[in-house]
Amino acid sequence: MKALSSLRLALAAMTALVLWTAWGVRMAFSPSLAPLLRVLGDGHFLTQPSQWAQAPALGLVWVLGLLALGGLLAINLLCCSLTKLVRNWSWRNALLLGLHLAVLLVMLAHGTTLVVGYQRQHLRLLPGQSLVLPDGSALSLAQAHLEPQALAACLRQASQKQTRRRPRFPRGPGWASVSLSREGAELGQGRVAFIQPWEADGLRINLVGYFCQPGPEPVVGAILNVSRRPLAKPFFAAYAAAMACWLALLILDLRRKRNGPAQD
């Protein structure tokens, strides 16, 4: 327990993670890691070891190393919190304890996304089309609407066979009407726009773009992201708690510094 709660172990784990994640940044666009990052984003990678055999070896080493180092840091965080901070009671340590436990919850919520819930990105649907999601729900697009100016640009690019660049910060020139069903029973229907997702049955539907099919009667399709993140609310709550503890700690330290020399 003493070794696991050591500050030196925390430093070693954090240093290793800094280097490991920096290595991941370097590899993020490489064939070794890019496909794995996409699979990790979709979810279920850890629960389906059959996918591991198809993954590039270097990328797999990186993912497993990241999980091992993250796990080590989480264990160290928990042990340190439950021994050193609990044993030496003070208001400052109570805030530090709250901050550390909240950060631990944030880390756990991140880790949980690898096994619970899923995400599917850039699903292209034309009006009338539908697709089946991993949990059996069917997502359908009833209609996609683009404002005239944006529609003209979309059609011009489609006719020139250009790849439409994703807008850096989309400003919402239209909307899409979608519906969700399961085994023939409709679960709901709603409208999505940029930054205005629609939620039903624990699923979140986001409109992230459009595509156009030129012709005598041009058709506008929607590009959608679908996600099921049951731990999103606890994640944000833990994050907010961490920030509240940090703010209180900063105020406490500033007051202590004003009243006397701060301790390093």
Added chain:
Amino acid sequence: MAYACALAGYGLAALGGARGWRGLAAGGGGLGLAGCLLGVIAVAWSTGRPAFYGPYETVMMVGLWLGLLAMWDALSRRLAVAAWSWGLGAVLMPWLLFTPIKAAPINLIPGYLWMPLFFELRLAAQALLLYAAACHLAAWRGAGNGAAARGRLALLGGWGAFMAGELVGALWSYDWLGDFWQWNAGFLSSTSLLLLMGLGLHLPPSWAARPWLRLVVGAAPGVALNLVTLSHQMGMGS
């Protein structure tokens, strides 16, 4: 004009602070601060939004925050820390020689606050962490443990501002893309930087007593965050 004032002002202030010429330091610091303020106001005036994105706005905003902290130090008779802050501000300015000096061509999403707030918190973190670097540099050059303690507080402040930015960024990502985390280079880079900031806050007391080690872990986050942000934004702009 604003940029020239900021560049010359912080350069002169750093020189004055290093030599102990208080008049030159205060005048230069004031000129640099006025230049950054003018730049930020010009961006708001021409675009109708606050300055928050792109190399020019980033440098002007970080310069503004850093200049305010340095001026506060100078007025509190902590000229060594102020001189290093101005010096780092002066080092930051020449980045704009390699990029057009103008506001970024982006607009706010009407009524949507998470996006600009994310960038503003990042800018605050950049400035606070550079200030932490200045404090640690001053402590290393003999300004004492008081400067190191200020550096640690600034590091804690910068860590929190960055973390708050990450929270706001997660909310933005959740609204925009449907998930609070994305497996890509940007999110991994943020995690790396957050952990780098954490190193300086977890030094064992015996290690913190070594000035060179305290300098490395105290200054690295500010340097790294500013380098990563500016090189990313300049790469995007090209």
